[in-house]
Amino acid sequence: MYGTSQLWVAGRWGRAFADNVSSNWWSLKASRTDPGLARSVNFMSAWEAGAALAGVIGMDEIVAEFIRRTILKIPVAEIGKILRIWNFIPESQLKTINLKQCKENVSQDVVELCKKKRASMKEAAILDIIYHQTCQIKKIWTVYKMTKAPGEEVDLSDMEEFKDSFKKVLQRALKNVHISFRDSEDTAVWIRIAWGTPYMKPNQYKTTYMVYHSQTPFVFISHCRIKKYIPELWQALMTAGNYHKIQQMELRSLYLDSLKAIVFKQYNQDFQTYCLTSLEEENSEVEIVDPRIIHENMKEKERIQRVTRETFGDYVQPRIEFAQYKLETKFKTDPKNGILAEREEPFRCLVKFSSPHLLEALKSLAPAGIADAPLSSLLTCIPHKAMNYFTIREK
Structure with a gap:
């Protein structure tokens, strides 16, 4: 809690200069009147100092800065959409904002309109939620x-x-x-x-x-x-x-x-249908003369497609960008040979698979001829077990 003298100083100086302060200027001004307050706010930014003394300074400028920063985070193409979903600023006033100007100017225009409506942190927090609902991939x-x-x-x-x-x-x-x-x-x-x-x-x-x-x-x-x-x-x-x-x-x-x-086990319903590209179409330029080889290859391709379809289905997979496997197993080797043969401690290592769309990448391995079908269940069980972090230990 701040002491009486600190609140008196904040009340005297804070209201007069809250609109245009910097952290250094604030600390200097406070130190002339109350060293204790200077120590309290020296490590803060101007806005954090304002938040600490919100009851004295007021929330108007803090809310304005928060809204400005939120607008700056939104992709330009999404600003108009998000502001309309927010529904705090009337449509007639939104039309006055030039969304083609630089984002800093757009944010200032939005802040000015919000000031006229006396936006509170309650409304600003809803804007922040809408931003994260629209741009969900900003957080893990x-x-x-x-x-x-x-x-x-x-x-x-x-x-x-x-x-x-x-x-x-x-x-x-x-x-x-x-x-x-x-x-x-x-x-x-x-x-x-x-x-x-x-x-x-x-x-x-x-x-x-x-x-x-x-x-x-x-x-x-x-x-x-x-x-x-x-x-x-x-x-x-x-x-x-x-x-x-x-x-x-x-x-x-x-x-x-x-x-x-x-x-929720919805990935076989909510995701659009995915059609496997036929390897026969991809390799149509390759001429194989021997009919026995053609027959053998066609049967193998059919088997791979059938196994892949049974494993992954015919729909686009949920989007997961990594899977991590932590191994804690004993090293398997000839007891008479190898430097790890007598090791009692488990052999530990970490294996991580990464891809912009890992499950779709795994789904395409066998049809592309990169891996045998079926793939290891450790790779294909991710959506069924609802896990992408695994620890593999001795049985």
């Missing part, structure tokens, strides 16, 4: 699964009850936390949490994003910036959803929709 999402206690029935409480309970539990445990909700079209709710400390207001740039689907045990969470508050977060989730336990699944990706498709 991890899947968590909640479970009921033995014999407990499935809870049928609605989403509004879940939101209310979640917010009450988390705010009861943590004083300075800002929670925002936004429903999506697929019956899910997006939750945005800005974390503070016992002595500072929530930092809107240190946030956690969560996606929860009603009546399901799964929750998708971006990286939690404040690890020490994870127990309180888990407690709020389990209480709101009436669950007994929460556990992290070994499944992560940049592509939230693909994670949903995997855990």
Whole structure:
């Protein structure tokens, strides 16, 4: 908590100069009146210092800067779309913004319109959620699964009850936390949490994003910036959803929709049909004279396509960009030979497969003649087991 003299200094100088301050100027001015305040804000940026003294300075400029930074993050082609989804600025005023000018000017125009409507952090947080809903691949999402206690029935409480309970539990445990909700079209709710400390207001740039689907045990969470508050977060989730336990699944990706498709077993329905390219068409220029070889090759191609279809199906695979295998096995070799023959400790190594679209890449290996069919089950089980992190140990 800041002392009385510190708040007096902030009240005297903060309001007069809050609009145009830099961290160095702020520290210098504070040091002339109260060295204690200077030490408190010297390490902060101007906006973080403003957040710390929000009750004295006011939130207007902090909200304006947050909206400006959010607009700067949005791809140019998506700015108009996201602002219309936000629906805070009237359409008639949106038409006055020249979206073809540089993004910095666009952001300033948006901020000016928001100032006229006295936007609060509540509206700014919703804009941030819409940005992350539209540009989901900016964060790595991890899947968590909640479970009921033995014999407990499935809870049928609605989403509004879940939101209310979640917010009450988390705010009861943590004083300075800002929670925002936004429903999506697929019956899910997006939750945005800005974390503070016992002595500072929530930092809107240190946030956690969560996606929860009603009546399901799964929750998708971006990286939690404040690890020490994870127990309180888990407690709020389990209480709101009436669950007994929460556990992290070994499944992560940049592509939230693909994670949903995997855990909800929807990838054979929601993804468009994928047609395997015939190897016969690809190699049509290669002339093989011997009819026996032609027959043998055709049978092998048919077998490969059949096995590939049985393994992966005829649809586009969920988009996963990596799979990691951690090996903890004993080194297999002749007991009489080799420097590792008498080693008791497990042989440890890490193998990682990466691709912009890993499952589609694996699906194409056998038809392309790069690998034998069928592929190892360690590679093909990713969508079925809902895992892309594996630890392989001795049986």
